[in-house]
Amino acid sequence: MSIENAHAGAGNRLFVSVWVYLLILTAIEVILAYLQLFRTEVMLLILMVLSAIKAGLIIAYFMHLRFEKPSLILSIMPAGMLVIALLFAFFPDSFRVLELRPQ
């Protein structure tokens, strides 16, 4: 609680700067989509990385997780990321489907 109170004062400026960073990352994504420089798979990877950074910013600052007790962070984040990573186990199959398709 003492950490939260310390952040309550300086909070708004921090939140506005996080918001600006999120807008900049969104702008980069939209510009990349407009220019269409990359193949779908490469574009997917770039967008995933940029979105993961945005998600991290939202979770850490807007959802305040960075200022919580480490035990809460350790209970939530690794479990969530592991489960989501396990869902990706099937993903390489989609590239295989793409290759096997009769052209």
Place this chain on the structure above:
Amino acid sequence: MADANQKLIPMTEWGGGVFPYSVGHKKLGMWLFLLSDSMTFSALLIGYSYVRVANVNWPKPFHIWPSVTMATLMTLILLSSSLTMVMGVAASRRGDHSATVRYMLLTMLGGVGFILLHSNEWLGLIREGVRLWENPWGVPLFGATFFALTGLHMAHVASGVIYLGVIASGVRSKRFGPEHVEISGLYWHFVDLVWMFIFPMVYLLSASRQ
């Protein structure tokens, strides 16, 4: 909450009766709910991306104007509503009830704007002939995956607006305190976070320049 924690600090966590996470049970419950909800959304998003990557002739109905521009505007609205939400949480922690209600109403306004813009997007696609099982451009899975994913997200935004409305009216009547506002904020930021994945995966990945 603050008093309870201060009393609990001298105790050891092995003795019991201590909050191991230093958060209330409601907040922990919301975090666990969001964890399970994130799995639901990841399954839908990964399912969408799977069929998207596996099909070279995936439909690209999202033109830079109006679809992608509108979706970018929706992203801006949702991000800004998250900003007003954290301002609301900060105001409620200061004990400023009227500012809290004002910020929460602004957040709800953002949510309603998002729903209106996205409904317009849906109506446009439906008018072009996109259905759950067919569309004019080929791969029939497009409609099913698109409507399931964005529909579930829109349902979350809609219930989030209602949730914030309930909490805001409770703050006004002093029934709900800062913890309730913070927990509703967690939910709202999560809805925002999910859109940060749906927007690039659905719109930007299938954007077309004509």
